[in-house]
Amino acid sequence: MARLTGRNTGTAPRSIDVARLAGVSQKTVSRVMNGEQYVSDDVRRRVLEAADALGYRLNHAARALASGRTQTIGVVTLGTALYGPASLLMGVERAVRDTGYALRVVNTMEGDAAGIAGAVDSLLDQGVDGIVISEPIDEEGGANLSVRVDVPVLILGAPPPFAASRVVTAGLVSHQLAQAVTEHLLELGHTTVHHLAGPQRWYAARDRLEGWRATLAAHGRREPPVIEGDWSAASGYAAGRRLAADDSVTAVFAANDDMAIGLIRALLEVGRRVPEDISVVGLDDIPVAAYVTPPLTTVRQPFDATAQDGLKLLVHAIENPDADPVPVDNPPVNLVVRESTAPPPNRTTPERRRTTD
Amino acid sequence: MARLTGRNTGTAPRSIDVARLAGVSQKTVSRVMNGEQYVSDDVRRRVLEAADALGYRLNHAARALASGRTQTIGVVTLGTALYGPASLLMGVERAVRDTGYALRVVNTMEGDAAGIAGAVDSLLDQGVDGIVISEPIDEEGGANLSVRVDVPVLILGAPPPFAASRVVTAGLVSHQLAQAVTEHLLELGHTTVHHLAGPQRWYAARDRLEGWRATLAAHGRREPPVIEGDWSAASGYAAGRRLAADDSVTAVFAANDDMAIGLIRALLEVGRRVPEDISVVGLDDIPVAAYVTPPLTTVRQPFDATAQDGLKLLVHAIENPDADPVPVDNPPVNLVVRESTAPPPNRTTPERRRTTD
């Protein structure tokens, strides 16, 4: 194809076109577009006007090729609409937006053989300056990432599962959330607290379990057997059926709200009242939590704060390859006490209280 | 497993390195990497082996620059973890994955001045071969996209709000979903059905309202005044308070499950039973819908099917610039009848009206 140096019919304008119109060199256009210093205000204005007149749009592919930087961050998520992961993803998008980077997304399905390693690999393949791994789960020891990753990595909601050149983390708060829940229940007077855990391949699920366990131990309470669910309301329902059969259960901490809701449903179906007979607490504070019956006591997860803090670290690591990671504070724990928790029933003198809701 | 040695450390293997190792020309490597024809099996194997040995990774930026195609699709979503939009996004990711394209994501916040146009613009800026707009909302007539869009666009869940060179749509089923719900309620014997609509800036909300309205009209029923919510359980709750004051209400169709749940909560609080006094239906079939009290009757949205169908169209449009768009079938409507719907209560006065239909 011949050089279309003079005309650009149907072709997007290039920086050289802008340069000609503004009467400067192409390099100067580049300087202006990148907001570099050492450009006189007059030249800058002329370039900007010319660019605007032409409808100039910087070609990112060319920039990436020449500079080796893509100005995009890749995120690996679970391919699920679960409230937690979805909220985190949205938080990440917002946070990335603020940093001026673009966002690429790749999902890992649960049970995906390639798992996180495959997703990271494909991101590296597409070209990203940094990677966010959101809520990783261990897929068959998939934690060992055999890919060499030489861009900074942010792990959200789990400690570094593998060694990469520069890894930062954020959102390691499940432990505290679980502690807050457990203590709330203990303070109400419950002798102990049962736990309906999330799938243990998830770090978040393990961390919540540990937080619960540690809190119980700290208060010298007996640790009841753990029931493991899969985050779904259906699994909560199944767990509720089992728990309802045990008269000693007076308080249950479900690792997320969906399971808590399923659990409550099962309890109600067999005639156990919540919270009069059994208190139930969830975790997440999903949008409907305040409107189920009874309104659910739960802890809110700080998704946006986590995403923002994490991205700040990641971008810092990208742009300052040699600097040390700056630690961020953990966001405050936000326990939302509603009506699914109450003191344990008085066994000797059952309180007969009528509630219409 | 691939290894990455460093993007511009001078050590990143390029196609020419692979070519040298395999003893072929660089162009041949390119042919092999792109799966082109006319490469002997022997050469292909040698190239692949050399690439693997070197840990070669194709440079997408260079490819994009040279070919003008990015092999990525951009998606514009609402920056919300609402079940509907989040599910659609996940569906899109999965579908995009299957097509071999990569995915870029940009959010539009509600109330964002730049709105969809800005998001599309930024996507165009980053370089994409096609664009998916998921559940657009009208932001102050933001429908007029002043940007020139010269890549195919897929609109999910709404008709084309603007003129672009090639626009395809999918997921226009809200109307039918609303119809299914309304008819279900009518068939149970309700004289009419009230509607708690979604925010009318959303096409999905308008379409549901239209579906409900048309169905009522088709059955010759009176159309009660519409209450508008904002998708949230809180707005459903507020609507429930108002509706509960009206004795004539026996059936309500809420435009999504969250609002339905809030609505039910409000009804229960003032002593109106669901479904004995009032039937309530939602829309979405969120994960907890089956476990709230009472279990919610709702219609499931075909997110995955919509995303897949839509992406098929989009990719077709991308790869066949001149072909006509192929229409796809609408997925079947999936009404899930649970326990929040029942025949209307028996009035003390049998003012039962005969309907001939």
Added chain:
DNA sequence: CTGAAAGCGCTAACAC
């Protein structure tokens, strides 16, 4: 402060 030259790693067109 500004400009000229030299690629970044790949694909496209056309030879062979």
Added chain:
DNA sequence: GTGTTAGCGCTTTCAG
């Protein structure tokens, strides 16, 4: 079937 020759549109030296 395979190689050769040009660029894609930008950023990078390095001059002035």
